[in-house]
Amino acid sequence: DAGVIQSPRHEVTEMGQEVTLRCKPISGHNSLFWYRQTMMRGLELLIYFNNNVPIDDSGMPEDRFSAKMPNASFSTLKIQPSEPRDSAVYFCASRPARDPYEQYFGPGTRLTVT
Amino acid sequence: AQKITQTQPGMFVQEKEAVTLDCTYDTSDPSYGLFWYKQPSSGEMIFLIYQGSYDQQNATEGRYSLNFQKARKSANLVISASQLGDSAMYFCAMRQSTGGFKTIFGAGTRLFVKA
Numbered sequence: 001d002a003g004v005i006q007s008p009r010h011e012v013t014e015m016g017q018e019v020t021l022r023c024k025p026i027s028g029h030n031s032l033f034w035y036r037q038t039m040m041r042g043l044e045l046l047i048y049f050n051n052n053v054p055i056d057d058s059g060m061p062e063d064r065f066s067a068k069m070p071n072a073s074f075s076t077l078k079i080q081p082s083e084p085r086d087s088a089v090y091f092c093a094s095r096p097a098r099d100p101y102e103q104y105f106g107p108g109t110r111l112t113v114t
Numbered sequence: 115a116q117k118i119t120q121t122q123p124g125m126f127v128q129e130k131e132a133v134t135l136d137c138t139y140d141t142s143d144p145s146y147g148l149f150w151y152k153q154p155s156s157g158e159m160i161f162l163i164y165q166g167s168y169d170q171q172n173a174t175e176g177r178y179s180l181n182f183q184k185a186r187k188s189a190n191l192v193i194s195a196s197q198l199g200d201s202a203m204y205f206c207a208m209r210q211s212t213g214g215f216k217t218i219f220g221a222g223t224r225l226f227v228k229a
Contacts, residue, residue: 031215043205043219056216091159095217101209102149103217105159 004106018080025094035091120220137206145211148189153203
């Protein structure tokens, strides 16, 4: 099993540009989570999907952030326009539909907005 | 409201000694799951151990054990025989049984193992 795959691993962009982060969950997992990690705010849940449907997006900071999951094997997190305060590590995690429901994290995407 | 509290921002332990990382939680769900994850300096999040709210016995995984005290709503992680490679950030997390099984994380505890 390849694990959760995220791309790119590192992204450096200028303020105002659109950024798209990608995630491929583990095959057979039915839940997918997007987290943001910063020194100041720790690990924050942005949004999560069950069976490709967004269940809770209350953690999405503002309208500049959007996430999609068009199918069970792919999800994107988009920031448009990006701002320096969006600089963080963004993790994607997936989870199987069986007990104990532990999450498997991807390696993260380190985003730097200058 | 669901909440996870880790009150120790940083901990030091001597190599080969045991260490306890504290975690308290708050939930109104009768059924929930508690997890610990390790994040080394390389950045990946590694699942360590799980405890279900109805489990009668404390969970153990190798050198990791979870001291689950349901009445006190605590789920402390005990690492026995600490190794230098245990130096990392440790996160406690809780999965609720409602609302799509959302998982929330604590702020984390950074563990430093001294040689």
